[in-house]
Amino acid sequence: MHLIETRDLCYTYPGNVTALHHVNFIAPRKARIAVIGSNGAGKSTLFKHFNGIFKPTSGSVLVQGEPITKENIRNVRKFVGIVFQNPDDQIFSPTVEQDIAFGPTNLGLDEEIVQHRVCEALRIVGIEHLANRVPHHLSGGEKKRVAIAGVVAMEPQVLVLDEPTAGLDPQGVRDFNNFCNSLSQKYGLTVIFSTHDVSLVPEIADYVYVMNKGAIVASGTIEEIFVQMEMLQSVRLDVPVLPKLIRSLQEHGVDINMGYTFGEVEAVFLEAFGKKA
Ligand SMILES: Nc1ncnc2c1ncn2[C@@H]1O[C@H](COP(=O)(O)OP(=O)(O)OP(=O)(O)O)[C@@H](O)[C@H]1O
Ligand SMILES: [Mg+2]
DSSP, X not given: OOSEEEEEEEEEETTTEEEEEEXXXXXXXXXXEEEEEOTTSXXXXXXXXXXXXXXXXXXXXXXXXXXXXXXXXXXXXXXXXXXXXXXXXXXXXXSHHHHHHHHHHHTTOOHHHHHHHHHHHHHHHTOGGGTTSOGGGSOHHHHHHHHHHHHHTTOXXXXXXXXXXXXXXXXXXXXXXXXXXXXXXXXXXXXXXXXXXXXXXXXHOSEEEEEETTEEEEEEEHHHHTTOHHHHHHTTXXXXXXXXXXXXXXXXXXXXXXXXXXXXXXXXXXXHTTXXX
């Protein structure tokens, strides 16, 4: 049984804008899934179906094998946490600490447990220094991290992040990569995220869905997707810079293996230069 599955999911916004066409998407346990696609491809619309914010126009969404109903929606939202693309849609309390406490408090948890979860979330996301700040006065990247912490504090089994690194500084992106990888490795969480930064994808995902004009046009492992340069460019995307560089060297006759993550490519180059990793 998959944690999340959509079957032939179609969605049309009021005003007759069809945003999703027959989307079949699967998120298994412990998966790290990237959803990539150009502006307007349908990523955010798809994500809003994962915990019942949107209802399919046709087709279905199953969470742990069950359709989302009025009766189970509370549990579904405990199970699937979504960080929206725009943090202003998610942050509204007078202080950061209170904002992060809002979700766990709503779950009916004891104050002590809530406090513990808030501290953990602040630590994991690396924003302890913002605990007493007014969310409204934070920078865009700081707000983004507060929104992520708010969902992490709910301790969902599936964490859905819509453009999590948009607006983050380089250290913020590194922190995000580390925290994202530790969530799946240490806690066995399933992480689903969208991004326009294709170079980030091999670092934190194992599986990729490519969307274009509301449809899934390709899906597969990092190796399967990032060899399809023409397909990616046809949907306004690109191959991450490291495999692109290696492919170019290979085309110039350099005998070098393919690599996707920084670590893999570093090892490939060290080997090519006769150095030990
Ligand atoms: N509230 C709305 N009403 C009508 N159409 C909408 C609405 N929200 C989104 N759309 C349309 O649905 C389509 C998919 O939008 P969506 O926001 O899901 O794309 P996206 O892949 O998340 O894009 P981006 O990369 O810009 O975030 C687009 O054509 C968009 O114009
Ligand atoms: Mg979006």
